[in-house]
Amino acid sequence: MTLLDPIAAESLREASIPVLETERLVLRAPRPEDAENIAMLANERRIAENTARIPHPYTLADAEAFLAAANRSDRETTFVIALTEGTLIGACGLELRDGPGTAGLMPELGCWLGVPYWGRGFATEAVRALIDHAFTDLELEALQAGARVTNPASRRVLEKCGFQWTGVGLYRIRALKSSAPIDRFRLERSIWASLKSWGRSRRVA
Numbered sequence: 001m002t003l004l005d006p007i008a009a010e011s012l013r014e015a016s017i018p019v020l021e022t023e024r025l026v027l028r029a030p031r032p033e034d035a036e037n038i039a040m041l042a043n044e045r046r047i048a049e050n051t052a053r054i055p056h057p058y059t060l061a062d063a064e065a066f067l068a069a070a071n072r073s074d075r076e077t078t079f080v081i082a083l084t085e086g087t088l089i090g091a092c093g094l095e096l097r098d099g100p101g102t103a104g105l106m107p108e109l110g111c112w113l114g115v116p117y118w119g120r121g122f123a124t125e126a127v128r129a130l131i132d133h134a135f136t137d138l139e140l141e142a143l144q145a146g147a148r149v150t151n152p153a154s155r156r157v158l159e160k161c162g163f164q165w166t167g168v169g170l171y172r173i174r175a176l177k178s179s180a181p182i183d184r185f186r187l188e189r190s191i192w193a194s195l196k197s198w199g200r201s202r203r204v205a
């Protein structure tokens with residue numbers, strides 16, 4: 001598969017969404033009963049203003065609409081992020097979006113966590129699991145991601161996961177009703193594979 005090839009439709013459908021387990025987290029397909037928790041966590045301006053499509057204020061109806069649409073299109077795959085004991089703490093996913101220039105559609109990674117869960121390494125842990133899923137189960141060749149230039153935490157998460165800065169761009173931010181400058185990042189399968197094998201050799205050493 002090359003960067004420009006479309007992703008096989010079946011590979012991103014709800015039926016194929018696995019449960020991804022990490023040391024402290026479970027990433028799973030969203031369920032209708034998640035609506036109240038999603039609405040409570042996502043109703044936060046700092047989340048809305050750093051993501052493309054989350055409105056602010058964020059209501060129960062917004063959460064229900066999000067859950068009704070999640071994983072219905074072959075252009076996206078959405079997970080909720082929960083602690084291993086079950087508490088829902090955020091969401092993450094991949095979506096085919098325009099890449100920079102003439103790169104065509106590329107899978108883009110996004111993630112948000114409820115504020116009480118910030119600063120404990122949960123986003124890094126979840127994003128690493130999502131990246132592993134993208135390069136193993138979905139067999140993707142590269143991922144892109146964007147972070148507002150005013151969002152150092154997001155940038156740091158991406159860099160810790162191996163993403164490399166590729167330039168700047170503009171994102172339409174729904175909650176701002178305008179566009180905002182972003183840093184663009186990219187992670188190639190080859191970089192991911194090198195980081196994985198380096199991590200394995202460090203554990204053995």
Ligand SMILES: CC(C)(COP(=O)(O)OP(=O)(O)OC[C@H]1O[C@@H](n2cnc3c(N)ncnc32)[C@H](O)[C@@H]1OP(=O)(O)O)[C@@H](O)C(=O)NCCC(=O)NCCS
Binds near residue numbers: 113
């Ligand atoms: C961005 C976000 C996902 C990070 O979640 P998190 O669980 O706190 O992230 P982690 O704890 O895994 O890592 C955060 C890193 O950023 C660093 N960081 C946090 N605030 C920072 C700041 N103001 N300046 C510099 N670094 C900062 C942390 O120190 C940590 O790095 P370290 O491990 O090297 O110390 C979370 O803040 C969030 O949901 N924000 C709103 C939505 C968003 O921005 N999503 C990303 C764009 S899609």
